[in-house]
Amino acid sequence: MSYVQRRRFLWVLFLIGMALVAIVAKGTTLARLQFYQLVQHSSAIARVRCVRVDTRLENGEIWTDTVFQVVQHDKGFLPQEIVVRMPGGKFQHLHSHVDGVPEFHPNEEVYLFLTGHPGRQFYIVGWTQGTFRIRKDLRSGMETVTQDSADMPVFDPQMNQFTKTGLKNLPIDRFLEKLNKEIYRQSL
Amino acid sequence: MRDTVRKLAATGMALLYGLWSVVAAHGYSFNQIVPDVRQPASVSGGSACPIPSHQLVAPGSIAVQWSTVLGANPQTIRTSDQTPTGSLNEIEGVIQQSLGVWTGVAGTSLTTSSLGPLTRVSTANICGSDGLNSICFDQPDMAFTPGVLAFTRVITADAIGIQVGTTVSTEVGQILDADIYFNQSDSTVTFATPAALSANPKSYDLESILTHELGHFLGFSHSGVWSAMMFPFAPAPGTFTGVRPTVLQPDAPLADDDRTGLRTLYSDPNDTLYVGSIQGRILPANLLSLPTAPPGVTGIFGAHVVAVDVSTGNVIAGTLGGWSCKAPGPVQFDGSYLLDHLPVGHSYSVYAEPLNGAVSPSDVTNALVTLCRNASTDTGWPPAQGCVVPSVNQEFTTRTRPSL
Numbered sequence: 001m002s003y004v005q006r007r008r009f010l011w012v013l014f015l016i017g018m019a020l021v022a023i024v025a026k027g028t029t030l031a032r033l034q035f036y037q038l039v040q041h042s043s044a045i046a047r048v049r050c051v052r053v054d055t056r057l058e059n060g061e062i063w064t065d066t067v068f069q070v071v072q073h074d075k076g077f078l079p080q081e082i083v084v085r086m087p088g089g090k091f092q093h094l095h096s097h098v099d100g101v102p103e104f105h106p107n108e109e110v111y112l113f114l115t116g117h118p119g120r121q122f123y124i125v126g127w128t129q130g131t132f133r134i135r136k137d138l139r140s141g142m143e144t145v146t147q148d149s150a151d152m153p154v155f156d157p158q159m160n161q162f163t164k165t166g167l168k169n170l171p172i173d174r175f176l177e178k179l180n181k182e183i184y185r186q187s188l
Numbered sequence: 189m190r191d192t193v194r195k196l197a198a199t200g201m202a203l204l205y206g207l208w209s210v211v212a213a214h215g216y217s218f219n220q221i222v223p224d225v226r227q228p229a230s231v232s233g234g235s236a237c238p239i240p241s242h243q244l245v246a247p248g249s250i251a252v253q254w255s256t257v258l259g260a261n262p263q264t265i266r267t268s269d270q271t272p273t274g275s276l277n278e279i280e281g282v283i284q285q286s287l288g289v290w291t292g293v294a295g296t297s298l299t300t301s302s303l304g305p306l307t308r309v310s311t312a313n314i315c316g317s318d319g320l321n322s323i324c325f326d327q328p329d330m331a332f333t334p335g336v337l338a339f340t341r342v343i344t345a346d347a348i349g350i351q352v353g354t355t356v357s358t359e360v361g362q363i364l365d366a367d368i369y370f371n372q373s374d375s376t377v378t379f380a381t382p383a384a385l386s387a388n389p390k391s392y393d394l395e396s397i398l399t400h401e402l403g404h405f406l407g408f409s410h411s412g413v414w415s416a417m418m419f420p421f422a423p424a425p426g427t428f429t430g431v432r433p434t435v436l437q438p439d440a441p442l443a444d445d446d447r448t449g450l451r452t453l454y455s456d457p458n459d460t461l462y463v464g465s466i467q468g469r470i471l472p473a474n475l476l477s478l479p480t481a482p483p484g485v486t487g488i489f490g491a492h493v494v495a496v497d498v499s500t501g502n503v504i505a506g507t508l509g510g511w512s513c514k515a516p517g518p519v520q521f522d523g524s525y526l527l528d529h530l531p532v533g534h535s536y537s538v539y540a541e542p543l544n545g546a547v548s549p550s551d552v553t554n555a556l557v558t559l560c561r562n563a564s565t566d567t568g569w570p571p572a573q574g575c576v577v578p579s580v581n582q583e584f585t586t587r588t589r590p591s592l
Contacts, residue, residue, distance in 0.1 A: 030335055030336060030337065030420055030421055030422070031335050031336075031337050031377070031392070031421075031422055031424070032335075032421050032422075032424070033334065033335040037334070037335075038335075041333070041334040041335070060316050060317045060318075061316070061317060061341070062317075062343075085330065085331075086331070087329075087331040087339070087341060088341065093224060093345050093346050093347050093350045094317075094343055094344075094345055094350065094352065094364075095221050095343070095344050095345070095346060095558075096317075096341055096342070096343050097219040097241065097341075097342040097343075097344070097404075097409075098331070098339055098340065098341055098342070099219070099339070099340070099404055099409055099410055099420070100336075100339065100410065100420055103557060115333050115334070121330075123330065123331070123333045124333065125333045125334055125335060126333060126334060126335030126336065127333070127335070127336055129335050130333070130335075
């Protein structure tokens, strides 16, 4: 392929890529929530540790109840232990799939943006959007926070690469600063 | 030109290039279910290999009912025709059109004849585990929180002979009940039919959301390809610029990624056009970088692998790679990926990218964490057919090794 041919070919690729980028994503389950909206819609925001995961059948539907120990709450008041309910799960021979539902494992620590009332099950605002996983660097001990919905890699044909959105690998002190600033702003 | 394109594909942009072959399908981003091998082979199939959730496609087997009870305060669904009958007809037209998007894909066994009657039910709250596929626009559900516009509950069984309502499974992985719920609890969220969308700029596009949910209804998980119908985020109200189905091209709203996935999920044995496959493995340069637990991981797990048509630049398919399975199972985490049912006669570049971020990417949970069952998850599970899904490998870069 000559230089001219290659250049023409790359231009064609570029223009096709531009056309594709102009086509906005059509499918949905979730409406993208800004950080301030997550805070606004949450009755409680807390750092929690997953204790156990149960599946139950209630009113004919399968639900997954995750029991969390509250490590620290930043908004609202929570008991020491809370139950967060999400749709779907496995019950006997039946598997109920609901896409976009976050899943938790015992001992995992996360920040959750919750809606609900103490004494009853809580629900996560925006599902993956209100779920922020905490990762600890074993060498430095530094903790970072990543929003679940930020995981989704988006292929950008214009750049021929993946891009990501949402909060990713944010040092925990910066996350808390951002969170507390927003809570304070909304309390005014 | 074709030769030069092929050369470019082989030498240029690809980070990783696979081999052509025609093999059985697995992979993509489907909801998976591992058969219950504790049951006799006659009802479980005897293999612990995951099976994608799927509808039966025999003529008339996919029946759908929808509740004509619509939200009133505010009205959840906005239509152009304001008369009671006209409004319902308009909504039903959207449902039919959205179903037609999926049955309009060439090269699949899912066709319009697979659809049963679309029936109206005048009572509320018809969505539930009753063995009937339902669409509900005004049914409250505790699962709705702000930011969740719609979701689909899909119930499958891990053995033959399991009953949900009036439906009994005749295949493992058969979808026994799929219900689509639209959020009616958020007074700020409304949906508009295509005819009413321009007059309701604050409404979400009903047709594209329903088409996406019908993808789940058919067994799809989410896609990481931006242009795909199964990408999990909606454009904000007033920003919909997607393509509408037409008589000539009913599947126009879909991306090639969706079409390829559908051909894999509902393959047509008579198809001769979409029979290409690219398969390969994503292996670490240093084996010590692989996780030590669970044991037996020999390749990168959870990579997002994408095939791009070199001549058009279009993304043709994307899959979540990292595993393979051969009866009697279990899944081997050997870095394998398979992009199946690709159009033949084209050249492709294949890219692999990590799902960077958290431990378990939640948007594709059902396509990854459901690959294994074991004695911890299911009492009495045979150890030889048990496995543990490793953490998604999120820290790698890729290089081309065409000979692998």
